[in-house]
Amino acid sequence: MSLLCASPSSSHHLVVIPPTTTRRLTVNYSTRPRLSMSLDKNNSNTNSSSLLSAVTNLLWGRSLPPGLLVTTVRTAWNSTWHLMMSQLAPSDPTGGYSRPASKFRFSGPPPPNGLHLYVGLPCPWAHRTLIVxxxxxxxxxxPVSVASPGNDGSWEFKRVGMNTGRVINPSLDKANGCKTLKEVYRLRSGGYDGRSTVPMLWNKDSKDVICNESxxxxxxFNSxxxxxxxxxxxDLSPPQLKDKIEEWYQVIYPNVNNGVYR
Structure with a gap:
């Protein structure tokens, strides 16, 4: 009887081995990295190191020490996280989330024309402006322009899908054609070098920030x-319910809106 086996050069070819040349085929598993685990608590650290070394060898061979791999990944992730949070969620010296006061507040009648809203979908404060x-x-x-978090943690504009009907996706800057939200803030008279946050209500006619406090x-929007x-x-804030709304606001704002950053 002839035997069929896969050819080493191609998985799509078969080699026929005549009966006269049939021999026993053996596989040397000693050349492959082995994973071993022990239940000995005294050797848990050693076993963990051995396990990590084996996994590293499986993926990258012996060219990258596991300790260096872990340190490199941890450092890269830590740096990226702190860079993003420095823009999106600044912290105090203890590491706790500390939201700075909004730079642009507004009270009084808004301009009747030229309004444009800037938001970012990961931002809970932007959500409520979109809802109202x-x-x-x-x-x-x-109209609304939807920014996305950039690689450096700032807001940038890029089209991801189409905004049709009730579907809102990240978009280009529809009001000023800027690449980043920071560029939009800098368009205002006198410029601006502070944190560029969403949501932000913009006046297209005067080229200025109306408000960036949700x-x-x-x-x-309500009145x-x-x-x-x-x-x-x-009316989403009727006079007879204002006290109750303010009471719930003091609960929801720090624990839900700010809570997502903790």
């Missing part, structure tokens, strides 16, 4: 643009 904008029916009156923005809203009769 939708509930009040201000999608046409207040609480102020939702107040503007300041009823002449442009499809649902002007909807």
């Amino acid at each position: 904008r939708a509930l009040k029916g201000l999608e046409d009156a207040v 609480y102020d923005i939702i107040q503007i 300041g643009l009823n002449g442009l809203a499809r649902n002007p009769e909807l």
Whole structure:
């Protein structure tokens, strides 16, 4: 009887071995890295090191020491994380999240035209501006540009899918054509070198930041643009409920909105 075996040169060819040349085939497993584990608690550190060495050899051979691999990955991840958080979620000296006060606050009647909203989908404060904008029916009156976190932790603009109907995806800057949100902030009169945050309400006519505090923005959307809203009769902050709303706000704001960064 002839035997069939896979040819070493190609997995798509078969080699026929005549009966007269049939011999016993053996595989030398000693050349492959072995994984071994021991239940001896006294040798747990040694076994962990051996296991890591074996996995490293399987993936990269003996060219990269496991200790160096772990240190390199840990350092890279730590540096990347701190770089992103320095922009998106700055911390105090103890490492706790510390949200700086918003630079641009607003009170009073907003301009009736030229409004543009900048948001980022990972930002919970941006979420509520989008929610109130939708509930009040201000999608046409207040266009939106959606930024994405960049490699350095800042906000940048890039198209990911299409914004159609109720679907909102990261987009290009529709108001100013900038590459990053920092560029948008710097367009304002006098420039700006502080943190470039979302949400941010922009005035296209005056080329200036109206507000970058979400609480102020939702107040503007709720009661300041009823002449442009499809649902002007909807009041999300009725006078008889203001005290209760403020009470819940003091619970939700630090524990939910700020809590995602802790």
